[in-house]
Amino acid sequence: MTTLQNEVNPAQNIVKMQTPFQRFVADYFESRIATVAFAVLLVILFIGVFASVISPTDPYDLAVVDVMDSRLPPGTESDTGMTFWLGTDGAGRDLLSAIFYGLRTSLGVGVVSGLIALCIGGAVGLIAAYFGGKTETLIMRVVDLQLSFPAILVALVLVAVLGKGVDKIIVALVVVQWAYYARTVRGSALVERQKEYIEAATCLALSHRRIVFWHLLPNCLPPLIVVGTLQIAHAISLEATLSFLGIGLPITEPSLGLLIANGFEYMLSQKYWISFFPGIALLITIVTINLVGDQLRDVLNPRLQK
Amino acid sequence: MSVFIIRRLLQSFVVVLVMSLLVFVGVNVVGDPVDMLVNPEADQAEIDRVIRDFGLDKPLPEQYGHFLLNALQGDLGKSFIFGTPALKLIIQRMPATLELAFAALFMAVLVGIPLGIYAGLKPESKLSRTIMAGSILGFSLPTFWVGLMMIMVFAVMLGWLPSTGRGDTVLVNGIEVSFLTLDGLSHLLMPALNLSLFKMSLVIRLARAGTREVVHQDYMKFARAKGLSESRLILVHLLKNILIPVVTVLGLELGGLIAFSVVTETVFAWPGMGKLIIDSIHLLDRPVVVAYLMIIVLMFVTINLVVDILYSILDPRVRLQDLKT
Numbered sequence: 001m002t003t004l005q006n007e008v009n010p011a012q013n014i015v016k017m018q019t020p021f022q023r024f025v026a027d028y029f030e031s032r033i034a035t036v037a038f039a040v041l042l043v044i045l046f047i048g049v050f051a052s053v054i055s056p057t058d059p060y061d062l063a064v065v066d067v068m069d070s071r072l073p074p075g076t077e078s079d080t081g082m083t084f085w086l087g088t089d090g091a092g093r094d095l096l097s098a099i100f101y102g103l104r105t106s107l108g109v110g111v112v113s114g115l116i117a118l119c120i121g122g123a124v125g126l127i128a129a130y131f132g133g134k135t136e137t138l139i140m141r142v143v144d145l146q147l148s149f150p151a152i153l154v155a156l157v158l159v160a161v162l163g164k165g166v167d168k169i170i171v172a173l174v175v176v177q178w179a180y181y182a183r184t185v186r187g188s189a190l191v192e193r194q195k196e197y198i199e200a201a202t203c204l205a206l207s208h209r210r211i212v213f214w215h216l217l218p219n220c221l222p223p224l225i226v227v228g229t230l231q232i233a234h235a236i237s238l239e240a241t242l243s244f245l246g247i248g249l250p251i252t253e254p255s256l257g258l259l260i261a262n263g264f265e266y267m268l269s270q271k272y273w274i275s276f277f278p279g280i281a282l283l284i285t286i287v288t289i290n291l292v293g294d295q296l297r298d299v300l301n302p303r304l305q306k
Numbered sequence: 307m308s309v310f311i312i313r314r315l316l317q318s319f320v321v322v323l324v325m326s327l328l329v330f331v332g333v334n335v336v337g338d339p340v341d342m343l344v345n346p347e348a349d350q351a352e353i354d355r356v357i358r359d360f361g362l363d364k365p366l367p368e369q370y371g372h373f374l375l376n377a378l379q380g381d382l383g384k385s386f387i388f389g390t391p392a393l394k395l396i397i398q399r400m401p402a403t404l405e406l407a408f409a410a411l412f413m414a415v416l417v418g419i420p421l422g423i424y425a426g427l428k429p430e431s432k433l434s435r436t437i438m439a440g441s442i443l444g445f446s447l448p449t450f451w452v453g454l455m456m457i458m459v460f461a462v463m464l465g466w467l468p469s470t471g472r473g474d475t476v477l478v479n480g481i482e483v484s485f486l487t488l489d490g491l492s493h494l495l496m497p498a499l500n501l502s503l504f505k506m507s508l509v510i511r512l513a514r515a516g517t518r519e520v521v522h523q524d525y526m527k528f529a530r531a532k533g534l535s536e537s538r539l540i541l542v543h544l545l546k547n548i549l550i551p552v553v554t555v556l557g558l559e560l561g562g563l564i565a566f567s568v569v570t571e572t573v574f575a576w577p578g579m580g581k582l583i584i585d586s587i588h589l590l591d592r593p594v595v596v597a598y599l600m601i602i603v604l605m606f607v608t609i610n611l612v613v614d615i616l617y618s619i620l621d622p623r624v625r626l627q628d629l630k631t
Binding site for chain 2: 130135145148149150152156157159160161222223232233244245246247251257259264268270272275276282283286287290
């Protein structure tokens with residue numbers, strides 16, 4: 001560890017990093033839509049993190065939930081004087097609170113699986129690009145093979161084999177996603193590898209691990225961040241789909257997809273809100289993340305080409 | 307050429323073998339095979355019979371050989387629920403899924419190409435911007451939720467279209483089809499549209515990109531200088547040239563449509579393979595799940611193989627490059 005600290009001079013780094021970052025921030029907020037999307041995303045994240053604090057009720061506290069309140073339309077006042085702004089679901093839970101809790105689960109599963117896949121896929125892609133030869137051929141064959149199957153199918157296979165549960169869904173989502181990261185990182189790492197600083201690092205006889213993770217990785221980050229953002233939106237959507245199909249998260253960990261599925265049966269009897277509002281929440285989440293990701297891509301790209 | 311095809315065939319064979327190994331490991335090693343293969347209500351004699359039949363008392367490599375041998379003979383076990391061979395059950399449901407997938411493909415092309423060409427010809431107009439915004443939504447909205455909203459609007463609120471099932475079917479060559487009856491068509495419309503939205507967005511983008519590229523080509527200027535009518539210009543000279551990438555991508559995406567029909571079929575209770583697999587997972591009908599997985603893997607490997615071979619016929623560079631590596 002001491003040698004690492006000697007090599008990376010912190011003072012130098014800060015001076016160099018500051019200006020591009022400020023430029024990046026300025027570039028990002030040039031677009032009005034992206035600014036709004038970023039603000040909405042912050043609100044969504046806030047709701048997700050503090051769901052248990054800001055929810056009007058705890059939708060899974062059986063002492064509070066009253067079956068007599070079930071399927072009330074939006075805006076109804078309950079006997080206790082509380083208003084159900086978005087109505088209640090089939091079990092009498094306040095839908096607004098259920099959405100907050102569902103958002104937390106959906107975001108959690110999406111972000112955790114996205115980050116794990118990013119680490120695995122990133123490492124594998126870097127290794128493929130850095131070592132080349134047989135290793136690269138083998139890794140990229142596996143990546144190509146997996147990407148030739150649609151994500152939903154791979155997830156379906158895994159869930160059918162692994163079964164239900166939060167951990168299993170995360171495993172399935174990681175397996176589905178890692179290949180995208182591996183391909184992205186390999187693409188940019190192949191370009192970076194040819195550059196002189198890698199040659200210099202090799203001449204200094206630094207270890208492979210050192211070169212790959214301290215020299216190559218930081219320079220491959222921008223495209224990885226973009227793909228990561230878009231993939232998290234994809235993961236949230238996929239998890240919602242699996243949960244809707246009833247093969248995703250168990251009933252004890254309701255995500256937005258499961259809330260939508262629960263409301264499906266009531267939709268045919270005109271009680272639209274039980275499915276509709278969780279769907280809107282899911283929609284806003286996915287579209288916002290996509291908008292932020294698109295803007296990140298636009299802002300990060302020109303710098304890459306310079 | 308034949309070297310290329312043989313190499314690709316061998317690769318496909320390896321993929322199928324690897325996938326069968328994965329499915330085998332998933333069913334027989336990760337889980338308890340007796341649990342998965344025997345009906346939970348079976349008695350001890352039945353359990354013993356299945357253990358003997360599937361060779362579960364033998365060492366693992368031998369078991370895998372047994373599984374492969376059975377699979378090659380088309381024997382992937384019997385469904386617990388229906389009591390019929392799993393493979394037969396799936397093949398019975400396949401026409402419904404294929405009908406849905408092809409209807410969706412048809413809609414994606416029929417709607418996507420004109421919209422894409424319009425957006426490419428007049429990129430600055432308001433309508434074009436709306437089309438492009440719509441295609442972004444088509445990409446990012448979850449299919450199942452759009453399906454639910456369609457049911458809510460068109461079936462529940464307006465009452466225009468039925469929300470479940472296939473409706474009246476007609477037998478064509480012994481296969482039931484819906485699109486030849488009016489009732490069947492009305493049942494097909496919503497699920498097909500739901501399934502096609504994603505691909506439609508893709509076609510719009512491809513057609514738009516192609517159009518913007520083609521309109522500036524010399525042959526377009528020449529055709530215009532010749533005095534050809536605008537409609538002939540677009541319908542013949544432009545359309546022919548933008549179709550190439552569209553057809554290529556759609557060929558590749560057909561497999562995706564079949565895979566995603568799992569979602570659409572569940573939403574609209576369309577009695578195809580996708581609904582069967584979801585129901586089977588819920589009912590723990592393992593033989594059907596295994597059979598479905600094997601069939602779908604086989605289907606995908608075949609589609610990929612055909613596309614690869616077509617590519618190499620269309621573009622000799624592909625096969626030459628492959629031989630070099």
